[in-house]
Amino acid sequence: MTQAPATEDVLKGLMLLALDGDEAAYRHLLKALGKVLAGYYGRRLTGGAAADVDDLVQETLLAVHARRATYDRARPFTAWFFSIARYKLIDHLRGPGGRARLQVELDETLDSGFSEAALSARLDVERLLDTLPERQRQLIRDVRLEGQSIADTAARTGQSESAVKVGVHRALKALADTLRGET
Template sequence: MTTAHSEEALKALMLLSLDGDEAAYRRLLAALRLLLVGYYSRRMAAAAKADMEDLVQETLLALHSRRSTYDRERPFTAWFFSIARYKLIDHHRGRGGRRLAETELGEEIESDFSEDALTASVDVERLLHGLSPRQRELIRQVKLEGQSVADTASRTGQSESAVKVGIHRALKALAEKMRGTS
């Protein structure tokens, strides 16, 4: 399930917009505007909220002017929120809020959008891609989502033993792949 504000959905819109799809670009800007309002409202003092709309517009303009620098192989949200973060830092510095700006530099952008988490997610997906669809689903349900073997067995119509064996074989295949022996 992909939400309109997920990395996958936003990156797809960005890639389409880079390829000339104007409707995708308008949808991307609308989605990013909503994310920016939430992002800035959590990080700005009540007195500065009046400046929030200007900051949102500045960030979207910066995105527009830097679109050509986006590396299609990198996570989009990490790239975009780094622009947003630096716009916020510039805003605080312009108002003499150096201490607030320094605090912001040390803060993680968003737990769902940290570049390390996104990169790890991409790496996991690459690894899982080498497995059979059945093995991939077992690993996702039990190891990544934390579902029980019993629940997974009933959901997939397999015995608990078959699920355990499937997971064991999938993990063995992943280990071999990581060692480069497969």
């Protein structure tokens, strides 16, 4: 397998293949997760914590292996994965002298191109989009989230450009109403 960037789609795809018995995909997943974890823990532990980072990476990979059957295929993989990593870090920091090794850098992102904050925001957006009818949900994804043009979306869906614009406008209004607590 070639080295792909560690994105949600790539990691989830590898996990799904691994759950279906693909050993090569599982090895590739663990290798990719090891790199993500090294950066994740490395930014949070200071000083002479390189050995701690290696230990945490190994402990987390073992936990992922042990808990892989609990992964819900319908949910984002990275949310599940980072919850395990976060708990391992908390357990580590609760140990002797752990708090002195902690360095929280809230504005840093992971080397692989996404952050916990971005992942959390994405999950919030997905939950919000789930309140819309499928047609409106897809228009918002295409035009607002993926940046497709109105013309391209209209051509792909078989709608007029005006219908796409109206659909996006109504979907955004429905989302705003939902956020305000209106039905």
